[in-house]
């Protein structure tokens with residue numbers, strides 16, 4: 630009996646050591662099956678650190694990630710945590726996840742400053758899949774997300790065409806230290822160089838939030854400066870700006886409003902009503918992230934450092950078809 634209890638205790642210790650995450654250091658190369666994926670019978674752990682779970686885009690993103698992980702519950706254990714938009718909190722969450730020795734860490738960084746904890750996880754031999762936002766480091770396995778520079782370029786071409794190459798654009802910006810913000814701005818400004826008669830006003834960082842963009846736009850409109858277009862780095866801010874415009878008792882014609890994400894029925898409806906002019910789909914990367922995590926568990930790490938998800942423009946003409954083709958839009 631004593632021997633049996635001792636044996637059980639030894640097995641438990643091995644079980645709790647979380648050997649699933651594989652070896653540390655270079656021989657695992659953050660992608661291979663690792664030395665012990667499930668050799669002790671426990672399923673490999675896949676964890677997800679979400680930047681924030683408050684906005685509509687991320688609610689869709691969280692739900693699809695969870696659903697994809699549930700479908701694969703025979704091959705992985707899944708856990709996730711929301712950092713509430715706070716980089717320090719996200720660093721702590723990741724450090725705590727790492728103690729549990731996951732096989733794969735999925736992270737959507739709040740901003741580039743969470744790279745310290747991500748690099749540490751990678752150095753532990755954990756496969757790191759970045760979702761949507763990037764970091765200023767090569768210490769990750771792959772990044773899955775839309776091509777934000779290309780979205781910025783396409784938005785600029787659309788705006789330039791609508792303005793016939795002449796006018797003033799107010800750009801309402803997302804979180805300054807998040808990579809999509811830099812790219813959505815960079816791609817837009819790059820194309821706008823071809824249109825010297827279009828003036829760009831670089832508006833504030835409104836944190837990708839509707840309310841902040843609304844307040845910013847209210848203050849901006851008090852100046853009485855004429856604008857012909859609002860290019861917002863996401864739909865929530867485009868909606869906020871439009872609401873501020875409508876509340877300001879405008880006398881002249883409304884500017885055109887362009888956003889990014891295309892994940893809400895509310896946005897599609899506003900496009901149909903002519904309250905917004907266009908959005909660019911920014912596909913949520915969670916399901917793909919789980920699919921790649923499962924491949925890593927099987928021993929097939931991704932070959933590419935970037936997996937690009939496609940975009941598409943949504944306008945009045947394509948709004949109904951878009952809703953049909955995207956049944957999971959946030960209501």
Ligand code: FRU
Nearest residue numbers: 684686761809837863890911
């Ligand atoms: C949500 C969000 C999206 C945006 C993405 C950029 O937090 O702001 O609206 O497309 O993050 O990282």
